Amino acid sequence: xxxxxxxxxxxxxxxxxxxxxxxxxxxxxxxxxxxxxxxxxxxxxxxxxxxxxxxxxxxxxxxxxxxxxxxxxxxxxxxxxxxxxxxxxxxxxxxxxxxxxxxxxxxxxxxxxxxxxxxxxxxxxxxxxxxxxxxxxxxxxxxxxxxxxxxxxxxxxxxxxxxxxxxxxxxxxxxxxxxxxxxxxxxxxxxxxxxxxxxxxxxxxxxxxxxxxxxxxxxxxxxxxxxxxxxxxxxxxxxxxxxxxxxxxxxxxxxxxxxxxxxxxxxxxxxxxxxxxxxxxxxxxxxxxxxxxxxxxxxxxxxxxxxxxxxxxxxxxxxxxxxxxxxxxxxxxxxxxxxxxxxxxxxxxxxxxxxxxxxxxxxxxxxxxxxxxxxxxxxxxxxxxxxxxxxxxxxxxxxxxxxxxxxxxxxxxxxxxxxxxxxxxxxxxxxxxxxxxxxxxxxxxxxxxxxxxxxxxxxxxxxxxxxxxxxxxxxxxxxxxxxxxxxxxxxxxxxxxxxxxxxxxxxxxxx
Ligand code: FAD
Ligand code: DLZ
Ligand code: SF4
Numbered sequence: 001x002x003x004x005x006x007x008x009x010x011x012x013x014x015x016x017x018x019x020x021x022x023x024x025x026x027x028x029x030x031x032x033x034x035x036x037x038x039x040x041x042x043x044x045x046x047x048x049x050x051x052x053x054x055x056x057x058x059x060x061x062x063x064x065x066x067x068x069x070x071x072x073x074x075x076x077x078x079x080x081x082x083x084x085x086x087x088x089x090x091x092x093x094x095x096x097x098x099x100x101x102x103x104x105x106x107x108x109x110x111x112x113x114x115x116x117x118x119x120x121x122x123x124x125x126x127x128x129x130x131x132x133x134x135x136x137x138x139x140x141x142x143x144x145x146x147x148x149x150x151x152x153x154x155x156x157x158x159x160x161x162x163x164x165x166x167x168x169x170x171x172x173x174x175x176x177x178x179x180x181x182x183x184x185x186x187x188x189x190x191x192x193x194x195x196x197x198x199x200x201x202x203x204x205x206x207x208x209x210x211x212x213x214x215x216x217x218x219x220x221x222x223x224x225x226x227x228x229x230x231x232x233x234x235x236x237x238x239x240x241x242x243x244x245x246x247x248x249x250x251x252x253x254x255x256x257x258x259x260x261x262x263x264x265x266x267x268x269x270x271x272x273x274x275x276x277x278x279x280x281x282x283x284x285x286x287x288x289x290x291x292x293x294x295x296x297x298x299x300x301x302x303x304x305x306x307x308x309x310x311x312x313x314x315x316x317x318x319x320x321x322x323x324x325x326x327x328x329x330x331x332x333x334x335x336x337x338x339x340x341x342x343x344x345x346x347x348x349x350x351x352x353x354x355x356x357x358x359x360x361x362x363x364x365x366x367x368x369x370x371x372x373x374x375x376x377x378x379x380x381x382x383x384x385x386x387x388x389x390x391x392x393x394x395x396x397x398x399x400x401x402x403x404x405x406x407x408x409x410x411x412x413x414x415x416x417x418x419x420x421x422x423x424x425x426x427x428x429x430x431x432x433x434x435x436x437x438x439x440x441x442x443x444x445x446x447x448x449x450x451x452x453x454x455x456x457x458x459x460x461x462x463x464x465x466x467x468x469x470x471x472x473x474x475x476x477x478x479x480x481x482x483x484x485x486x487x488x489x490x491x492x493x494x495x496x497x498x499x500x501x502x503x504x505x506x507x508x509x510x511x
Contacts, residue, residue, distance in 0.1 A: 002026050004095035006086055008108070009036065009050045010398055011101055012057040013274035014064075014230075017126040018101040022066060029089045030058055031071035034080040034213075039107070040388050043219035045361040046269075046395040048210040052203040052228040053273055059202075060230060069093070073209060083111055083118075090119055097122045104128075104272075104398040106321045130277060131314055132161060132307060138315030148316065148418040151176065154308030163282050163303050164289070164296075171289070176304065177249065177297035184433055185254040191262045192243040196225030197232050218341060218392060218511070220359050226269070226395075233275040240265045241288050249298035253366050255349075255434035260356040264364045265302070268396035271310075278306050310401070316408065316418060317400040325387070327407050329415035330422075330466055332380040335507035340389055342511070347454060348440035349430050350375060361395035366433065368394075373410030374425050378458035379502060380465070383413040421475040422466075426459040448494045454501050460491060461498030 003026045005018050013019075019028070032054065037047045051073070058068045069092070071078055071085055079085055090098065102125055103109055109125075116123045127134060133141075141156060142148055155175050158164060164171040199207065207221050227233045247263040254262060270276045282303045289299040317324070339345040343354035353367045363372070368390075376386045387406045391397045407413045412422035427444035431437045437444040437453070446452040463470075463483055471480050483491070 002096055004029055004089060004093055004098045006030075006082075006089075006098060006100045007057075008082075008101075008103060009054050010104055010273045011128075012053055012230075013130055013277065014061065016101050016274065017129050018099045019061075019066075026067070027089075027093050027095070028058075028061065028066055028068045029071075029086065030054055030068060031078070031082070031085040031089075032073035033071075033078065033082060033085060034073065035082070037073075037214055037217075040392050041217045042214075042391075043357075043361045043393050043395065044210050044214050044217050044221050045219050045224065046397070047214055047217070048203070048206050048221055048224060049226055049228065049269060049361070049395050050273060051210065052206045053275060055202050055206065056229045057275075073213065082108070083115065086115060087119065090121060095121055097124060099124045099126065101126050102128050104400040106325075106399065130274065131311060132279065133157065133311045133315060135315070135318050138311075139319055142315065142319055147416075147420075148312075149420075150308055150312045150418060153312045153315070154304055157307040157311060161279075161282070161307055163286055163307060164300055171300070172296045175300075177300045180297040181249040181301055182253045182433075183250045185251055185256055185262070185435075189247075189251070191256075191259050194261060194266070195236060195239050197227050197236075199224055203228055218358065219361055222359070227275070230275050233270045236270070237267065237276060237281060237284065240267065241284055242293070245285060245288055245298055245302060246294045247298065249295070249301040252301060253370075253433050255364075255366055255371070255430075255436065257348075257352050257435055257439060260360060260362065261364065266362065269362075271306075272396050272398060272401065278310065282306055312418070313404045314400050316404040320404075320414070320417070324403065324407060324414065326384070327413040327415075328383050329413055330380065330411070330469060332411065332413070333382055334380045334502065334505075335509060336376075336381050336385040336389060337505040337507045338511060339506075340511075346441045347375075348442075349434065349436040352436060357393045361393065363394070368405070369410060369423060370425060370429055370433070371436075373406075374423060374429075375455070375458075377411055377422055377424055378455065378462045379505070380462070381411075383407055383411050386411060416473070421473055422470070424459060424462055425455070427453040427455040430455065448490060448497060452497065454498075457494045457498040457501065460486070461495045464491065464495060 006029045032051055058070045062068050100112055112125050211221055227236045244263045251263050271278055285299050285302050288294040345351050349371045353363050353371050357363050390406050391402045408418050431444040442453040443451045444453045447456045463479055470476055
């Protein structure tokens with residue numbers, strides 16, 4: 001046999017670099033392994049989504065005359081790890097060589113490097129060219145920049161891809177239309193209804209398997225209706241472009257109780273596992289703009305998330321690993337409380353976000369950033385614990401994308417490598433952008449004392465606690481000037497209440 005091509009669960013793309021030159025006689029290896037579901041105890045729905053998408057992908061390429069050796073989780077011989085499954089497959093097929101595409105996590109890259117030493121045949125690791133910016137290009141860009149700022153990287157990517165460019169000028173004269181975005185949601189605006197995808201026999205079998213094997217993991221498998229095939233993913237993309245994209249920009253930061261998706265695309269899991277290509281997603285969004293179906297503020301904002309943030313975050317991960325994982329510049333040590341897993345909290349904004357993520361393995365960006373992330377920052381939770389939580393609960397989470405968002409974006413644990421200041425906020429922001437506060441036992445307008453929103457006391461406690469570390473930051477000049485002017489007694493009371501709140505958090509670590 002010629003080449004054994006090992007395809008991982010987040011590499012479900014027909015034109016993956018490791019599949020490009022496939023020939024008759026080659027075999028594609030895919031395997032469901034317990035180690036990948038357990039190295040952190042992934043949300044049940046994430047495991048089910050990925051196993052179902054993997055099985056459908058295997059069927060899809062088999063129909064295109066590719067030979068696939070697919071090891072299911074319940075195969076009696078399954079050893080439970082990538083390395084042992086690859087070794088078994090090498091014995092079975094006796095290939096001349098093994099070809100893989102680089103993975104999305106450092107720990108798996110280390111495994112792949114080991115395979116080059118330990119397998120009885122050569123192992124070729126290819127670049128993952130589903131990303132638009134390769135490692136060398138990102139590192140070269142970063143090298144010349146004192147501070148890594150996504151906005152500048154994004155402009156380079158606009159020029160490189162030609163998306164939304166009119167010659168060498170950005171469409172409609174501006175790189176960024178965020179000024180027109182960030183509107184709160186008016187009561188009369190309703191979110192469009194999403195299509196749902198029927199569970200077929202393959203998904204049914206996977207749901208059964210995951211329920212039996214990982215039923216004690218976080219999350220629910222009920223009402224599974226997410227796309228699991230390339231065809232469904234394309235159908236869903238079309239729906240998004242027609243129905244939600246036009247309002248995506250305007251209401252990008254809004255939150256509403258009982259409406260988890262609003263105008264967000266819900267495409268991240270499909271892009272990250274390979275069923276959709278980021279380029280095709282952006283190109284179709286640009287078509288919607290050029291055809292007059294979606295305005296510039298929506299399409300520019302959406303494309304920026306993908307060729308700007310998504311590519312930037314990935315560049316940061318590979319440039320900074322492996323040390324990045326242990327960053328903790330604010331010396332945050334507190335354990336994550338149990339209610340991150342149980343959802344039992346009376347802070348309504350958190351309660352709603354935890355309920356939604358348990359049900360669907362999804363929260364939209366502002367819930368991740370300004371509700372949960374902000375809370376983690378203010379409370380000073382240990383970055384390793386926060387990283388693990390984010391990696392477990394979201395169906396789109398792989399370390400390359402989860403880690404910089406947690407370490408750099410929400411926790412400022414890298415000391416501001418790419419965020420110009422910590423995203424710390426009191427209740428004002430949540431109150432302005434959501435209807436959560438109206439249904440909460442706390443009052444967003446009460447700063448201290450009876451009924452005060454915990455975000456308010458925690459905010460000033462965070463600012464005061466980190467004064468030595470943050471005071472030199474010019475973007476915090478006004479904040480520290482306000483702190484310095486604050487009535488001493490009021491600040492003392494606020495910090496005392498913050499401390500009582502923090503002392504009351506129960507963290508047994510049993511989840
Ligand atoms: P939309 O709001 O519709 O955005 C469109 C697309 O842009 C997304 O599908 C995604 O591909 C991309 N995107 C937007 N923001 C980012 C970003 N900051 N980083 C990378 N891609 C981005 N995204 C993940 O894919 N996996 C994660 O594990 C993940 N963890 C996050 C953790 C934190 C603390 C924060 C603040 C953000 C995280 N994000 C992560 C980014 C972002 O929140 C999600 O991509 C987005 O919420 C997914 O929903 P959507 O597809 O509806 O996105
Ligand atoms: C997340 C995940 C899970 C739960 N299970 C598997 C699996 O059984 N087989 C597989 O090939 N991939 C799985 N994955 C995705 C991998 O964890 C992912 O490929 C690596 O983390 C590298 O990004
Ligand atoms: Fe969240 Fe505070 Fe608003 Fe309650 S009052 S929903 S805790 S921001």
